[in-house]
Amino acid sequence: MEKLVIHGGRPLKGVLQVSGSKNAALPIMFASILVDSPMHYSNVPRLRDIQTTIKLLNILGCKAERGDDGDIVVAPGSLAPEAPYDLVKTMRASVLVLGPLLARLGRARVALPGGCAIGARPVDQHLKALEKMGAVFDLAEGYIEGRCKALHGADITFDIPTVGGTENLLMAASLARGETILRNAAREPEIVDLARCLNACGAKISGQGSDVIHIQGVERLHGCSYRVMPDRIEAGTFLVAAAITRGEVLIKDCPVAELAATLAKLREMGLTMEIGDDWVRVLPAGRLRGVDAATRPHPGFPTDMQAQIMALMTLAEGSSSIEETIFENRFMHVPELNRMGADIRLSSGKALVRGVDALAGAPVMASDLRASASLVIAGLAAKGVTEVQRIYHLDRGYECIEEKLRAAGADIIRASSAL
Numbered sequence: 001m002e003k004l005v006i007h008g009g010r011p012l013k014g015v016l017q018v019s020g021s022k023n024a025a026l027p028i029m030f031a032s033i034l035v036d037s038p039m040h041y042s043n044v045p046r047l048r049d050i051q052t053t054i055k056l057l058n059i060l061g062c063k064a065e066r067g068d069d070g071d072i073v074v075a076p077g078s079l080a081p082e083a084p085y086d087l088v089k090t091m092r093a094s095v096l097v098l099g100p101l102l103a104r105l106g107r108a109r110v111a112l113p114g115g116c117a118i119g120a121r122p123v124d125q126h127l128k129a130l131e132k133m134g135a136v137f138d139l140a141e142g143y144i145e146g147r148c149k150a151l152h153g154a155d156i157t158f159d160i161p162t163v164g165g166t167e168n169l170l171m172a173a174s175l176a177r178g179e180t181i182l183r184n185a186a187r188e189p190e191i192v193d194l195a196r197c198l199n200a201c202g203a204k205i206s207g208q209g210s211d212v213i214h215i216q217g218v219e220r221l222h223g224c225s226y227r228v229m230p231d232r233i234e235a236g237t238f239l240v241a242a243a244i245t246r247g248e249v250l251i252k253d254c255p256v257a258e259l260a261a262t263l264a265k266l267r268e269m270g271l272t273m274e275i276g277d278d279w280v281r282v283l284p285a286g287r288l289r290g291v292d293a294a295t296r297p298h299p300g301f302p303t304d305m306q307a308q309i310m311a312l313m314t315l316a317e318g319s320s321s322i323e324e325t326i327f328e329n330r331f332m333h334v335p336e337l338n339r340m341g342a343d344i345r346l347s348s349g350k351a352l353v354r355g356v357d358a359l360a361g362a363p364v365m366a367s368d369l370r371a372s373a374s375l376v377i378a379g380l381a382a383k384g385v386t387e388v389q390r391i392y393h394l395d396r397g398y399e400c401i402e403e404k405l406r407a408a409g410a411d412i413i414r415a416s417s418a419l
């Protein structure tokens with residue numbers, strides 16, 4: 001196992017470069033199952049989840065590999081229908097092969113993705129919507145077994161705006177017979193990026209980014225070259241790291257338009273920023289103000305930024321509150337932050353944060369991807385040494401985070417750990 005060792009209290013200075021988006025790259029790579037000629041992807045981050053996706057695509061019969069230039073090429077092959085449990089259990093997003101396999105092969109056997117630290121994370125919306133398009137499912141031995149003669153278009157209303165459900169259905173409907181309408185669709189920017197990629201392959205999708213998406217099914221989809229959008233959550237994480245260390249940082253390749261809610265909340269806390277089209281310069285902050293926030297589906301404040309902004313709130317003037325409305329158990333970082341001297345109390349889905357004057361470094365345990373990021377951020381500001389254990393969680397979603405932060409002045413190293 002590995003840990004990060006952080007000597008806190010140093011303001012970040014210089015440049016932080018944002019990598020490609022994990023949550024856009026995953027569905028966009030699974031879209032390669034739909035096409036009948038090679039896909040060429042650029043700006044794909046070097047993450048564990050991307051490695052897992054490459055492995056899964058090869059198991060399914062595609063030929064996926066990352067070239068020396070860092071780009072990923074996926075060539076079509078004769079497809080197999082099964083996504084095995086030992087892969088799916090490490091990456092829930094594997095369920096996104098369901099729609100493409102049904103569309104291309106007429107069958108799929110995908111291990112039911114278990115829950116994870118942040119919640120049960122069912123996939124009932126994916127299955128209900130695909131059934132409306134003609135798929136039939138059985139659940140056997142922990143696997144979803146789906147089959148269909150051919151998928152046909154349908155008018156589908158999701159009970160909740162599910163990101164993965166919208167992505168699965170976008171991919172399935174692209175090759176279905178007739179028109180599909182997705183209502184109460186999720187509006188996340190990663191969905192817009194997926195739709196842009198599918199349209200570049202010949203799909204006919206419109207309305208992406210709104211809550212009603214129209215897809216005209218086509219006979220076939222061809223490969224294309226596609227550059228994945230920058231990661232808005234990595235960018236938001238860097239904004240908070242710069243703010244909490246009272247540093248001055250230029251964040252490059254920053255998807256400003258997709259970060260409006262996060263930027264607004266940071267401004268409300270009193271952070272001063274210069275904002276360009278694809279960059280943000282954070283200026284040295286004084287003590288920020290406590291605020292209230294609630295996570296919402298896009299374009300609201302993102303749940304994937306909840307843990308990070310909470311770390312910032314722990315040192316703000318006065319009190320803050322943050323309500324998590326998307327996942328039922330996404331406060332695993334709270335006890336760890338409190339071990340560093342934060343003053344956070346939980347009550348019915350809300351975290352009540354009282355600002356303290358300083359955090360103290362401590363050994364802490366990562367539990368999930370964004371909780372890990374929150375602990376790193378707190379460690380950058382804390383007095384003394386923070387050791388973040390189990391950073392394999394972090395490596396799922398952040399490319400070389402300690403190298404990027406060290407280049408911006410942080411005293412942070414990766415070390416082996418017994419835990």
Ligand code: EPZ
Pocket residue numbers: 022023024026093119120121122123124125126127160161162163164165186190303304326327328369370397
């Ligand atoms: C995506 O997960 C992201 N993952 C998550 O990012 C992100 O937190 C989430 O969207 C919300 O924005 C990827 O894109 C790979 P949902 P997803 O389906 O698709 C419930 C990170 O840190 N639900 O929008 O799984 C579900 O339980 C990760 O990068 C159902 O009830 O999210 C949750 O409460 C974490 N039934 C809510 O909807 C369903 O069929 C939102 O889930 C599907 C979802």
